[in-house]
Amino acid sequence: MLPFSACAARMQALTPRLMPGQTLVASFSTEPDSASFDGAPLIVFPYRDSWRAVTPLSLSARPGAHTLRAVIRGEAASAAVTVLARRDAMIDLPVPTKLAQTPKQLVRSLATTNTSINSAVTAVGTTILFAKPFGLPLADNRRISSPFGEVRKTGEERIVHLGTDFSARRGAPVGAINAGTAIAAYADPTYGNSVIIDHGRGIYSLYLHLDSIVVARGESVRKGSLIGTVGDSGMASGVHLHLSVKIRGQSVDPIQFVSAFR
Numbered sequence: 001m002l003p004f005s006a007c008a009a010r011m012q013a014l015t016p017r018l019m020p021g022q023t024l025v026a027s028f029s030t031e032p033d034s035a036s037f038d039g040a041p042l043i044v045f046p047y048r049d050s051w052r053a054v055t056p057l058s059l060s061a062r063p064g065a066h067t068l069r070a071v072i073r074g075e076a077a078s079a080a081v082t083v084l085a086r087r088d089a090m091i092d093l094p095v096p097t098k099l100a101q102t103p104k105q106l107v108r109s110l111a112t113t114n115t116s117i118n119s120a121v122t123a124v125g126t127t128i129l130f131a132k133p134f135g136l137p138l139a140d141n142r143r144i145s146s147p148f149g150e151v152r153k154t155g156e157e158r159i160v161h162l163g164t165d166f167s168a169r170r171g172a173p174v175g176a177i178n179a180g181t182a183i184a185a186y187a188d189p190t191y192g193n194s195v196i197i198d199h200g201r202g203i204y205s206l207y208l209h210l211d212s213i214v215v216a217r218g219e220s221v222r223k224g225s226l227i228g229t230v231g232d233s234g235m236a237s238g239v240h241l242h243l244s245v246k247i248r249g250q251s252v253d254p255i256q257f258v259s260a261f262r
């Protein structure tokens, strides 16, 4: 084990305190031989003039003291990470009448849709497709109408909100949160007009309930490229943009991810 100061020079936890559902981000001055958190390997990639490693914490991650471990040029290094407990709000959200579904049917159709989306966003490719920090999708991102992790009480069902909702006017331009490839651009019965961007190495962003889509499947996008406009297509109770970020198939808090990845 290296003395702490030597470890710190080579490895730094950029998120020493975080919550379940958020993204652990670490920086390395040189490529690590391996890096892991709670025994699971991190996704490691070159970024600017150093290296980054990320891993998504599930919503069931255990609060308390954890350790980030790495091996760098054959030497072990570690950093303390504290996982804090979440305190999510619960709101009543009845099934929109236009869906004509019971809460149970809605939960079942959400599960089917999420399974098919997850099959598209779990691949961890070998290359990273971006070179800049992530950004947020709208010109004005200050009006968050529903945060990540909010629990929606729909009849007897509990549905956790696995993205961030931004309110905006219909037709407001939506930009890609970073460079990547649009791997899906389609109309989904539940999520409406949807775009999925692959940023490489298992990091994906999803833009749902769009009014219009202006990117084609397979197209490369830059950070901020126009991919669509804000709407209320699919199961939406008002005009807003739903943004999800998925890492290795796991949904993470988009706002925390964008601020932590630097």
Ligand SMILES: [Zn+2]
Residues within 6 Å of the ligand: 146, 161, 163, 164, 165, 241, 242, 243
């Ligand atoms: Zn949403």
